[in-house]
């Protein structure tokens with residue numbers, strides 16, 4: 040018994056509905072509109088400021104189409120990612136990213152130019168980039184619904200045909216029927232307050248799975264970023280210039296930003312505070328770094344700390360799948376899921392195809408977001424077109440696993456749920472945040488966590504959801520719960536250490552496990568192995 | 579965490595209400611907006627960046643307030659400081675094409 044047509048104040052019909060308005064969603068919307076589709080884009084926050092890119096900015100995998108450079112680029116992460124990436128996909132994404140970045144220049148993004156006239160397109164300033172994307176999306180005639188989280192997908196027996204949600208500003212329900220839907224809701228960082236990530240709670244994974252889609256690579260979901268203890272800014276690139284210390288100024292042996300993050304985690308687990316100082320940054324580079332990432336310095340300036348000369352306490356903040364690589368399993372070049380009419384792009388989709396089980400310091404994620412957005416937008420537009428007249432006559436119904444009931448239909452007769460969403464959220468965080476559960480994994484730890492997480496899921500999945508502001512938090516709690524269960528089920532199945540997935544009971548790579556893990560199901564989760572294309576990257 | 583909307587500076591354009599990704603603010607009829615759900619703030623600084631009146635301050639700590647007074651923040655030139663650094667606002671050039679960016683791109687491979 041889910042949302043009915045008459046419950047919704049705002050009802051729209053469109054060809055393509057895009058859920059999520061970060062880089063992936065905006066590129067999907069632009070591409071679908073350029074193919075002649077009518078497009079609606081709904082964002083939980085505000086398209087232009089919401090999501091992981093908007094406040095932070097990204098390095099971008101922009102590589103000149105020269106054979107040698109491309110080859111080096113493809114190899115750069117291939118082994119770190121555990122050889123799970125695919126050559127064809129890397130080629131496609133490098134091509135599409137190159138094209139999209141050049142288009143951005145034409146559309147008015149001002150890339151840096153040196154006095155000799157060389158242009159640099161390996162990075163994007165988040166606020167600037169996403170402000171421009173919003174402008175372009177609007178100009179393309181896309182209807183944007185801000186502050187309008189999707190709560191469930193709509194479908195009939197032929198496949199997905201829309202979504203329903205609620206406006207968090209005003210509380211009115213909305214319902215959009217569509218020929219095709221693109222999920223671009225980003226990853227899941229479990230409300231850790233990593234920069235820009237608190238809108239990213241795995242909603243798209245949950246909605247896609249409710250429609251029958253599968254996940255891939257969910258074991259690659261334990262990204263932790265270095266940040267000062269007093270700050271949400273999880274930008275890590277500059278920690279390459281950091282030395283790490285104990286309070287007394289002695290060096291923490293082996294600690295580092297890329298290879299030595301585990302050492303930092305171990306010290307923090309022992310309750311020893313670790314400090315950083317960017318004392319390896321040459322003096323003449325420092326003013327450039329300040330311009331390169333303005334907001335990296337914001338917290339320091341506000342605290343009166345000079346990070347180049349002063350030690351400051353650091354922590355590791357969970358970014359989950361945002362800088363992990365797992366997500367919705369896609370089945371073809373258009374980023375289609377196995378469910379007809381449903382597409383996935385950006386962090387919501389698996390990124391294993393281009394970087395395997397590890398993303399390292401960025402660039403790939405941003406490239407994937409804009410490329411997969413373009414692929415999915417095009418695929419969704421073509422699918423919607425193929426439905427023709429049929430699309431408008433579809434009778435679609437909501438798919439939420441917990442029934443969503445309208446306050447209008449039921450008035451106040453629905454009882455307040457016995458357990459607050461915040462309690463569920465805390466319970467999930469207790470399983471996924473600790474380094475000794477999620478970063479350093481073991482069969483015993485995973486089994487314990489799964490036992491508790493399964494209980495949370497059993498409780499939350501049957502509770503009716505009252506369609507008001509609380510509905511959003513309850514769906515977030517459900518999405519985080521099921522995401523954590525997929526993560527740990529696939530982590531349990533991968534009895535080796537590969538990419539970012541670390542098993543303390545299986546510390547080595549097992550070459551017989553060079554496959555991707557596909558998880559499916561909500562109540563009963565199953566995991567299966569999928570072969571990686573044998574066409575290896577040539578050395 | 580969002581700490582201040584300056585009554586003195588705010589022009590009640592309600593842009594912060596629109597751009598906040600986590601819907602922290604509420605509009606108030608004929609008045610400046612209010613911080614209605616402070617605990618939902620994710621400390622992303624976007625409201626500060628969009629505020630055309632340099633009327634907002636976000637304390638760096640995601641869970642704690644700094645309790646600095648408006649006068650103190652003004653003194654330290656923290657109101658509108660981020661917006662200025664990023665080069666947003668009339669008469670400013672966005673930092674994305676700053677000459678240092680090109681120099682940095684030469685020396686720093688992401």
Ligand SMILES: Cc1cc2nc3c(=O)[nH]c(=O)nc-3n(C[C@H](O)[C@H](O)[C@H](O)COP(=O)(O)OP(=O)(O)OC[C@H]3O[C@@H](n4cnc5c(N)ncnc54)[C@H](O)[C@@H]3O)c2cc1C
Pocket residue numbers: 058059060061062063064081082083084085086089090091092093095096097098099100187188189190223224225226233234235236238239240242243272273274358361362384385386387400401402403404405406408599
């Ligand atoms: C601090 C930081 C630094 C990073 N640096 C780099 C880097 O240098 N290079 C790199 O390649 N990558 C980097 N990344 C990763 C990169 O930011 C992401 O890969 C990228 O933002 C993904 O784009 P996206 O559009 O898929 O998701 P997002 O940009 O996260 O956008 C998702 C959107 O979906 C919306 N949404 C969520 N749920 C719903 C719902 N239920 N209904 C409607 N809308 C919803 C959100 O509001 C949001 O606007 C970084 C990430 C972080 C956190």
